[in-house]
Amino acid sequence: MFAAAVHGYGSTMATSPDAVDRIAEPWGTRTPYDAGERWPARVDQHLQDGVAPGDVDRWVQTASILHSNGDGIDIAVKDGRIVGVRGREVDRVNHGRLDPKDLYGWQANHSADRLTRPLVRRDGELVETDWDTAMDAVAGRTRELLDEHGPSSIGFYTSGQLFLEEYYTLGLIGHGGIGTNHMDGNTRLCTATAAEALKESFGCDGQPGSYTDIDHADVIALYGHNMAETQVVLWTRILDRLEGSDPPALVCVDPRLTPVARAAREHGVHLAPRPGTNVMLMNALLRELFDNGWVDQEYVDAHAVGFDELEKQLADYTVERAAEVCDVPADDLRRAARLIGTAERLLSTVLQGFYQSHQATAAAVQVNNIHIVRGMLGRPGCGLLQMNGQPTAENTRECGADGDLPAFRNWSNDDHVNDLARVWNIDPMQIPHYTAPTHLMQMMRYVEDGSIRFLYVSCTNPAVSLPELRRIRSILSQERLFLVVQDIFLSETAQLADVVLPAATWGEKTGTFTNADRTVHLSEKAVEPPGEARSDLDIFIDYAHRLGLKDKDGAPLVKWSTPEEAFEAWKECTRGRPCDYTGLSYDKLRGGSGVQWPCNDENPDGIERLYADGRFWAAPDYCESYGRDLVTGAPVEPQEYKALNPDGKAVIKAAEYLPPHELVSEEHPFQLITGRTIYHFHTRTKTGRAPELRAAAPEVWVEVSESDAADRGWQEGDELRITTSRGEVAARLRITGVRRGVLFLPFHYGYWDEPGGHEPAEHGRAANELTMTDWDPASKQPLFKTAAAHAVLAEGGAR
Amino acid sequence: MSKVPMALEELHRSENQLAAELLRISDRHKADHEVHHVARDIARWSQEHVRELARIARDHDLTLDPEPAHDPSLLAKVRQKGDELLGRHHETSLLLLADLRQVHKEAAGVSLDWEVLAQTAQALKDTELLELAERCHPETLRQMRWANAKVKESSAQVMVTP
Structure with a gap:
């Protein structure tokens, strides 16, 4: 012991x-x-x-x-x-x-059911085979399609849970070797809006704040962020401050009475807006800051553009109007604005309650705006955390596995493309940059219309995690699609695959990854993977070699064979870019603490907070992105950006409120939102196989407010049928503090441990049977918190 | 006698037409979810412009219908269903390009109409009219840029893959 x-x-x-x-x-x-x-x-x-x-x-x-x-x-x-x-x-x-x-x-x-050998589909069944056969099938089909249909028929969908070295290699293969624009990670579902909001406001991805801001803040505002269940340890840091002698005040925006919301009721304000109204709420808070003079005008004048447009936009957004639209007491809005407006050290965190809701980027950007107009960036306690949902999401973004160009290069800046071609020793024309990279949901559309014929899915489970599952299953089951799934278990998605590649996981392979506050960690191999399972890096490199991908001198395109070599190559790719890794090495990361990027000769121990003294990475020739129209999603043209922001200041972007795309009706009177529980991660591929975690939350449930349950005569534990126009889910009722009129379903539960295998045998269990296909036009993040639903007691479902 | 009423009438007509065009593209491309949703969102701008134009027209002794023209909903449903059925065929994506081209053309027309109105307002020192043009015209430009951006985003996939 x-x-x-x-x-x-x-x-x-x-x-x-x-x-x-x-x-x-x-x-x-x-x-x-x-x-x-x-x-x-x-x-x-x-x-x-x-x-x-x-x-x-x-x-x-x-x-x-x-x-x-x-x-x-x-x-x-x-x-x-x-x-x-x-x-x-x-x-x-x-x-x-x-x-x-x-x-x-x-x-x-x-687990006994780990994948240990490759599988190929023969006569409709997945059967075991050897690596050569499986990889020849994968590379062979890729080559065939490249010859017949070109690179636009090839797509890659990866993860937020692989390692940096693996993403960088995959990005090189996809962009530099095959030349397809169709590459994304499941970070699209969890963190795309964080990245986009940072690009919109600061011209570049990169987390401004640090976790240590919790140690200094006097006010902490959590926007759609149930930190208690999503970042458990970070929440203990806040709980420990709350128990200290000078606890920070909390502001929580969440339609559920989460542990965070409970703490905010005790130590500050909890706002529980109607789902889909975040922009209205944020605009009203900003308007209060303006009206009360809680604005650092000197900071804004020196370091930002766009202030006047915001002021104009806010004219219509009074607290009274927001109180009505969001259905939140006006006094609570005023109290929240006062806490935020009078804070001396304000820390804000944002997560899926904003990122997966209607007008995702527009709402997240307003949180950035609060920090810009209050001049609260780059100082201890003045932190802004646009959080990630996944452990290695930051690397998916940095390395270009989300489709962006590696090391925050700008796809619409030819100099950046040329520079990347230099690093990779290829012709710049080989790197697709004629338009923004194809995001996941658009890739699914191209698979649907048959223009993508090959989809390589690594370490993610779209057959449970994407919205509108009936549609997704039918897309992924098409005969004309060649589906490759690389995973550690036979997930719902793997069951639909043509080839399944068994991968090694955490503890069985070496690599690095970076968390939401830019801390880079080394993860060393502790044990051998089971059976013939291989690391994702080895599989990707094997694929590249079988395809015969070469650089412009005829040498192999992927020039490394170990994780450490890949890391060294990545360091060169980041030299001089915002996410500079050149000061890091495996040796440096070994033994002590993780280290934050940028880490280079100038900053050998990394930089704790970005944007100190109002210096940004937003200069037109340096920035990662020129931004997008927050309503239409149209990319801002380079010359427009240069005119707007020639000196690379922070960009204050205003946004109008738009009503959600699916509204409640007599037929569908509830607003359905989905989310997580503390005991599970994603589709339970791992946590569902750990006995304690499985037992802690074994089955899907639905949360309903006390008054809705009373109105309908439902009791705790009753079995309900929840329906939308897209499907049905059966779930037991939990009466909770969720807002009236809202249903909450956890999204973790699929079918791998049920008779249906990859689909419902009888009743749906996956929350995404119900969600709608809609995404934020700027970040392209699917919206999981915006469906209109109906619920009834199941026949014989009373407890 | 100024020709302001004529300009207002023309804008009222062209904004109504643009709104209808946006709703039509939304219905015809229901399987392209972003087109479907965004086109509806930004059709609202044109509908709002129609209301604003009708309001200001009264000051110029002109009666314009403040209610934006409606798309018959039955026809809309038929279009939406049609696209769901055709969604599996790549060939239909050519139609998307054609429809976006049409939106762009209409929006460009509306944009020029606002340009004319703004110039007229300046010459007449009609601040209320000028303020209206300055408020609405940027949204027209955003509608146009949207169509342009969607064409830019989709055309390679439409044209290159079989």
Whole structure:
């Protein structure tokens, strides 16, 4: 048993990790601290039953891949097997703490149903085969289509859970080798709006703030961000501040009464707007800041453009109007605005309540606007965190696996394209840049209309995670589509594939990844992958070689064969760009804490906060993006941007409120929103195979407000049928503090552990049976919080 | 005697037509979800312009219908259903390019109409009219840029793949 020793930095206490049931108490025990102090360490640990710390052969350094927080972890290895985990006390992100998903989720690595051999479809059935046969089929079909239909018939859909080295390699293969514009990651579903909002306001992706801003802030505003369940350890940092002697005030915007909302009711204000009205709410808050003079005019004049347009736009957005449209008390809006407007050190965080809602980018950009007009950027406590939903989403974005050009190069800037061609030693014309990269939902449309005939899906499960699943299943099941799925389990999507490639996962391969506050971690291989499973990097490189991809001198296009070589190549690609990795190395990342980028000769220990002193990466010749029209999504033309922002200042972008695209009706009286639970990640491929996590949340449920349940005579535990025009889901009722008129369904549950396999056998279980196909025109992020639904008690469903 | 009423009447007509065109493209391309939704969102701008024009027309002794022209909903449903059925065929994406071209053309016409009205307002020192043109015209330009951007985004896939 790990001792309840005192750890860390003098004043600290740590808990005996196994003494606390982290399913019942997911945030563990409190270690209070005050503003400006260092967050005390608390080392969390879980070892397999019967294994004592003294039995462990070695501890292997890594970080979490079951959420986006980027907590440093050591894996315990005994006899070549993973037997547990321990938080890394030295890590700047978690100071030793772990999320319950990390404490238990590693057990999934050992699951008996891991994929261990490649599969190919023969006479309609997936059968085992060898790697040569499988890879020849994949490369062969690619070559055939390239010859017959050209690169636009090829698409790649990857993840937010692979490693940097793998994304960079995939981006090179897709953009530099095959020459297709059709590449995206499932970060499109979780973090595309974060990236787009940052591009809109600052000309470039890159998280302005740091997690350490929690240590300094006097007001923390969480917009559509249930941090307690999505970034568990970050929330414990806030809980520890709340227990200190000078707790920050909280503002929470969320239609559900989440743990964050409860804390905000106690320590500040909880606003529960009608889903789909975020822009209205944000505009009213901004208008209050203007009306009360809570604006740093000197900062704005020196460092921003677009202030006058915002002021003009806000003319119609009074608190009274917002109170009506959002159905939030006007006084609460005023109180929230006062907290935000009078904060001395304001930290804001944003997540899916904004990113997956109507007018996603427009709403997220208004949070940026608050920080710009208040001049609250680049100083301790003045943090802006446009959060990620996934552990390696930042790398998907940086490396170009989301379709963007690597290292935040601008696809509509020819100099950037030429520079990338130099790095890759290829002809610039080979890199598709005639238009913005094709986002996932558009790729699905091209698969639907038959113009994409080959789709290579790695480490993601669109057959459960995309909206309107009946449509998605029918698209992915088409005979004319060649579907490759690279995964560690036979997911719902893999069951539809023509070829399935068994991959190694976390703990079985080496690589790096970067969290939401730009902290880069090394994740080392601890054990061998099962059977013939291979790392995603090895598979991608094999694919490139089989295709015979070459640079312009006839040398192999992919010039590396190990993760460390890939990392070194990536460093060169980032030289002089905002996400500069040139000061990092595997050696530097080994042993201590993760390190934030940019990290280079000038900043050998990385930079904690971006945009100090109002200096941005927004200059027309340097920026990653010229932005888009927030309503139409049309890209801003280069010359327009140059005229608007010649000196590379922050861009204040105003947005009008538009009503949601699907409104409630007599037939569909509820607004349906989807989301997460603390115990599961995504489609439960791993967390559903860890006994403690599975037992903690075994089955889908639907949340309904007390008054809606009372009106209809429903009781806790009743089985409901929820329908939209797209499908039906059966779920047991939980009466919660969700807003009246709103239904909430967790999106984790699919069919791999049900008789249907990849689809409903009888009733739907996946929330996405119900969601609509609609996406934000600027970020292209699908909207999961905007459907009109109907609910009834199932026949015989009363408890 | 100024020709302001004539200009207002022409704009009222062309904005109504643009709104109808946007609703039509929305219905015809229901399987292209972004086109479907955004076209409806920005048709509202033209509908709002129609209302504004009718309001200001009264000051110029002109009666214009403040209610934007309506697309018969039955026909819209037929169009939407038609696109759902044809959504599996790549050939129909050529129609999308043609329809976007039409939106662009109509929006360009409206844009010029606003240009004419703004110039007239300046010459007549009619600040209310000028203010209206300055408020509405940028939205017309955004409608036009949208059509242009969608063409730019879609044409390679439409034209290159079989």
